[in-house]
Every structure is written in structure tokens, then in C-alpha cells.
Amino acid sequence: MKKGKTIEAFLKENEQKELLRFSSAGSVDDGKSTMLGHLLHDAKGVYEDQLASIRNASKQMAKGEIDYALFTDGLKAEREQGITIDVAYRYFSTPKRKFIVADTPGHEQYTRNMATGASTAQLAVILIDARLGVLVQSKRHLFISSLMGIPHIIVAVNKMDLVDYSEEVFTKIKKDFSAFARKLSIKDLRFVPISALVGDNVASRDKEHMTWYEGESLLELLENVYIGSDSNMVDLRYPVQYVLRPNLDFRGFCGQVASGVIKAGDEVMALPSGKRSRVKAIVTMDGNLDRAIPGQSVTVTLEDEIDISRGDMLVRPNNLPQIGRHIEATLIWMSERPMDPNGSYFIKQTTMTSRCRIDKIRYRIDVNTLHREKADHLELNEIGRVSIVSNRKLMYDPFDQNRATGSFILIDAITNNTVGAGMIIRRESADDAPGLNEQSGSDERLKRHPDAVGTAERRERLGQTPQTIWITGLVASGKSDLAYALEKEIFEKGGLAYVLDGEDMRLGLCKDLDFTACDKAEHIRRVAEAAKILNEAGVTAICAFVSPFKKARSQAAEIIGKERFKEVFVKASLEYCAKNDDKGLYKGAEDGSVKGLAGVNAPYEAPDTPWETFCPENEGKEACAFRIFEKLRKEGKL
């Protein structure tokens, strides 16, 4: 074969190479830099004159032999101190793959750097010193790798030469570490015994010292780990990065596909507007594409002129991300300046940047023991569970489903520094109402002032045991009518009651809230707290709210106190409600312009055993108000 042909064949092959990004964690003492130096060296990643200049530097530091760590410890300060203090990126390739290595420091004070290196990694190599076994720091490395969602983990048990290449040592470490790993969600965990110094099982398989090991060498593992199924090909998320308008006829939405596949002709929905259109073309300088897959940067044009700007997202109408301003997340604090819970921060998530505040710090996680601890702020390198409220709506997915739409950074609005890295958590049902499950008084600084006037004294003065009458039912079923009739009934007979209804609350106490599932839950929580205050002041509260979910109502009952929570169900047919509806909501729901109307295109869960039921189609509101009053009187509440 002619020479020219050989190189062209090589180039063709080389062009098809895969890319694997991996991070390596471990301390200098574990021999991490030596291991990487070996990989780079053996993969011919190191040129000869770099070798020569390193020989020089080694000599200056009187180390004698080639110190492979000098390949990777770049900055002057590090070379002087002999430690790796920042993430360094290294590159090497084999005929199979190109590798990008994020070399990260292992000490606890560099947790943030480790997280940084891990954020883009598809695989992590964790080093363990065979002589020392599984240490706290190895567990920390595994925890952070798992937290950052790295799908593949290789544990390299190093310095096997110093434990006589003992199989028992290796097996014990494997067992210990696997036991710990079961507490975390790790998809793929492998172990390889190596000696970085000698080179056993680093690049090529050791056939002399560890004949008992039948697996692949570290480099072989790196070359062969199957990464094809790591990307999310299902949920289309296309965050719009930049809008191109070179002329009046062309409007293109630039972006990098975060997940899923976008195809020409597909129906897409723009979020947050909810407007629909079809993909007209996927434009690139190299010609239009039929489809674009995760990671690809393209420009999309649509059939219809709809208003879309940076920060918006194209998705498939039947596969939506979460949309809302409240998120629950695991947050790594990365700044020397501790978190200020009242501070002003920006959140950057996909291509959207918004002001935000830290609503709650639920707990801090001890990175060594994984124990949860109480916390009112986070300091450098600390990891905690937080709830964050953003000014603008975010389109997101849980991080464990989607690394691209589930991750965010926090930026300090004063210093402009990147201060936090967050992974969004799937909202567990208990989190629906933010803060609901916190024990009252869980923050030690907040203690209730002792009552100067007791409940009994108030009861005696007002002659009533205050209750909360919680009226639930469909929109326009007559809840408010009943509420005001009952208020009047009680007041006229000498009692004291006060109505809290939806519109009043929405115009005042809850005017910052939206109609997302999360905000609706927060709305109900605030109503319950307000009712509780009224009750404690001695007043009976009458709450008229659709409150369609059983769970939300029982959470309200918990806040108010089950003994004084009386649930009244307004039982009315949809026809009756639609007829009664003067806002046109039912009509809107029918033609699709109104979404989320309980009982029509959203669920309504009727109470199983209400304390009282009002059937407006069969009786007048006064009659029911009277019945409720009598019932309360008989129970001795009035």
C-alpha cells in the first residue's frame, strides 16, 4: 500500500473515535499522579522534550528518577508544594478512544475542585492505597462521584507491589467498598488491582505478579466501558441559547440538544409559553440535518412564528419537564464566603439566568459519614439539601434523570463569583408544600414567645372553642356562599368567626404565588397557618378553598390541629358548577384555553368521610349554615 493511503485510512479511522471524559480522585499519597503519568506516558501522550524538561525539573527538586506526577501537577505553587490544588485537564488517546482527564485533588478542603472535575465526567477512577484499605476519604470520593451522577466508577487499588500482590488484600477492599457503595446509587462499579509505580495493570495487563486477577487493565477498562447508553435519548429538551435573525425571512433558534432527539417535522412545544409548532428544519453550515442528538449544537427553525427567546426550551408536547420557581436540590458550597441565607444570588440553569433566594436549608450532609446534620447555612466545601425559589420559572428535570437540565450553578450577585453547584432532586411527596414537614421550632433561634394570655382564658372571654371549618369543593360550587352564610349565622348568635377565601388570599398574603402545583401547595400551607393564628386568637376560621388534594387537606389539618379541623364537602355536579360559574372557567376548560381546572382537566379528590356535607342543588346555604352551627353548639364549641 502506498504511504499516502495509509495515513488517509488512519485519519478516517481516527475521525470516528469516541470521546471518554473521566475524572480521577485520590490524593498524591495514593499515587494518583503517578498513575496518570503512566497512562499518559504509555499512551504516548507525552512528548519527548516535555520528558526532557521534566527530567530537568526532577533534578532541580532532587528527586532523581522520573517523577510521573510532574506531568500532571501543573501550577508552580503545586510543583513547589508537591500537591495538586486545582483541577487539571489532560489529554491522551489510544486507537480506540480519545480521553479527557479531569485530574482532581483529593483532600477534603478541595471537595469543590473534585466536584468541578466530576461534573463533566462519564467515568471516575478512584484510587485506594492497598496498604491502607478503604479510608474515609475514599468513601468521600465515591459519594461525590455518585452525587455528581457519574455513571461508571473504576476503583483502582494501587500499590499492590507493597502488599506482595496479595489477592486477599484486594478482595477485602473490594468487599468493604462495595458494602459502602450499596448506600449510594451507583450503576457500574469495577475494581482493578494496580501498581502505578511499576506499571502493573495500568496500561497493559500484568501477567507476572497478579495471575489471580483475570480482569482487564485500567487502560483496557477505560477503552472498553460501554458509554453508548449513557445519554438520555428519550426526553427532548432543547434549551434555546441564542436567537438568529439575519433577515426577515429567517428566524433560527440556536442551542445544544440537552437530551432526547429533535427531528425535522416533529411537533414541539415552546416553554414556558406552551405554544406549539413544528420543526421546519435543523440548520447547520454543513447542510440541514434530519435529526440532532444529545450534545449536538444546531439551529432549529419552526413552521410558525412564535415568540421564543434565550432561556426558553423546546420540548415534545407529551413529555414535559417540571416547570416552576421552587426547586429542591443538593447544593455544594464552593465559596470562601459562607452562604448567606438572606443573600442575593443568581441561578444559572440550562441557558436561563434568574435571581433567586435560598428558601430553606433542610440539612447538611457530612461528606465523610453521610449523616444529616442541622444547618442554617453552608460553608466552603459543605454539601446540603436546600430549597431554592427563583424569580423566573425554571424548566427542569431531576438530576438523576437528566444531568443537563437537572444541574445549576449559583452566582453571588455582589461578588459575581460562582458560589454553588446544585443537583435538582425529584420532589418527594412530602416536599409538596415547602417547609411543611419541618418541625416547628426546628431552627433554634426561632422560639415562640410564651403566651401571656392562655387559650383557656380566651375561650372563657369569647365563650367559644375556636374551630376551623374547611370547606372544599369544585370551582363555583358555592363554597364562599356557604362560608359567608355561616360567618353571619355564628356572628348573629354571639360567636366570632372569620372567612378566609381564595380570592382574598390570592390578592394579599399569597400574591407572590403562581398556579403551579408547588405554588398551589404553598398557598394551602399559608392558608392553614393563617387559620391556625385565627384559632389561637380565639376566632373560628371558615376557609373556603377548592383544595382538590386529600393530602394537601390532611397537611392543613396537621398544621391547624386535627381536633379543631372540620372538613365540609360541597357536593355539587359539574353541570351545576358550570351554570354557577360567572368567570367562564368551565367554558374555557372545554375549549382548551383553561388548564388545570379541578374536576374537569385536573383531578379533584372528594373527602371520603367529611364532617359535614352541603348539597347546594338540594338545599339552601342558610339551611346548611344553621345545621353546621347547631352541630358545633352540640359539640360544645360555641
Added chain:
Amino acid sequence: MEDTLTHLQQLESESIHIIREVAAEFANPVMLYSIGKDSSVMVRLAQKAFYPAPIPFPLLHVDTNFKFHDMYAFRDQFCKDIGAELRIYRNEEAIKAGTNPFELGTQKCCALLKTKALVDALRLGKYDAAFGGARRDEEKSRAKERIFSFRDEMGQWEPKNQRPELWNLYNAKINKGESIRVFPLSNWTELDVWQYIYKENIPIVPMYFAKEREMVVRDDMLIPLDGPIPLKKGEKPEKVMCRFRTLGCYPCTGAIRSTAKTVPEIIEEMMVVTISERSTRIIDHDTEGSMEIKKREGYF
């Protein structure tokens, strides 16, 4: 079509994402254009990022007046062909004063004609972001530099106090007077760059290709005679088959003996190459860690 991207496709998409992010978040970005092969690749990526629209920011060449003739000719033709807006800045004061590496030494010469010129150009142009074509595999201190690399009001880099950079979420927040240097080719290696030039048929300065050139052979180095070079006793120009691995100022850029006349031949040569790229740039040999020192002061 496959369900995964090749490494070059991934690198290309990542760079396009970075370039678009800058165009979206900064008011007045500029792309540093050094005429070299990495600049050619970076400009091609910028074209791709905004196709079918033109590149929405200007290119800036910080000129030392010591570049090769071939480079100037290529620069003007290249920018004309692609319709890019080219801005040129030179430290005229220092050039008028006759600043040169032979009398001042490479460090001082670079400080005046490159570093100071660059910092001044960025300040005078009120640019809040400047793209550079540097790669992390080029030099030890570059390996730790962020893709969005923060510079204070003096244009200085603080290697120990860099902003954490996670995922593809780049922090573009700065105060007035501060700026960000952006390196869209951070994760490319020299081989990737050549492979991409080959695949995309990207024009590069002909000096990268081997031909017979007038050279002075000094120790192991081939010194080009593109302008006046003080010769040592007994030295005289001779014809040498050679090419340039990197392009800089003619007094400080050496050539290598080579017969590689096409991109595949260059790549083939690279695969068996025994010296790394920047070693033909005389400037890096001054002191251990000299690149890091220059970068702290504002050099790219």
C-alpha cells in the same frame, strides 16, 4: 446515523456552544485572531455557530510588526474571503522606539509588543470578553485554566482564585472594567486541530507546509530570515527543506526540518514527532514556568 457523536463532533459542538454563550451574554465581545492554525479553526467554529448569519463580533489581531510576510498576506485574504470584520492593534509607541528581541531579550519584547499591546487593545476597545485559541494541552499552566477565564481590571489572571466551572454552565457575570477570556478550543489537542483542518478543508498559512526556505542553522534550531536577523560569526543562510509547527514573530519562531507538504503528511509526521509544539517558540525557554508568569500579567 449513529446514536453517539465522534470526538470531533463533540468538540465542535462544545466549542460552538461556548461561542454562542459569549455572544448571548456579553455586550462587546471580540475574537483574538493570531493568524495561526488554531485561529483558523476558531474562526471556522464561529462561522458555524451563527450560520447563516455573519459572525456577530469583530476579529482582533494584536500585531507586533514582527510577523512573517506570509502571515500578513494570509490574514488579509482570509478575512476578506469570509467577510469578517478585522481590527488591528499595535503598540505604536514601542514599535516606534524600535523594540526588538535582539536588544531587549524575548521577555521584555513580548511584554511590550504582545502583553501590553493586548491589554491596551482590550481596554481601549472596551471589550468585555475576548476569545483566544489557546488549548489546554499546549503547556502546563494552561491545563488548569478555565474556559471562561476571569481577568481583573488590569487584565490579570489569578490562578489560585479561579471561579469553579461546572457542566457547561459558564459564569459570565463581571463588573465594569473586568473581562473574561474565553477559550473555545480548551479541550482540543494538536492532533484534533489538524484532523479538523483536514476534515473541514480549512485554509491555513502556507508556512505550515514544507518547502525549501532560506534558514540560518544555529545549534539545533532553524532560524528564518523573514526580516533582519543579527547573524553570529560564520553563520550564513542556507536552503533547508522545512516547515513551521507554530507561527509567531519571525525573530522568535524556529522551523523544523520536514518534508510534509499536505495536511495528512503533517499529521503523519506528528504521530511520530518527538518534540512538542511550543518548543519551537523560543520564548518559553526563558525560565521554568514562564508561561504562567506571562499569563498572570495578561498574556493569553
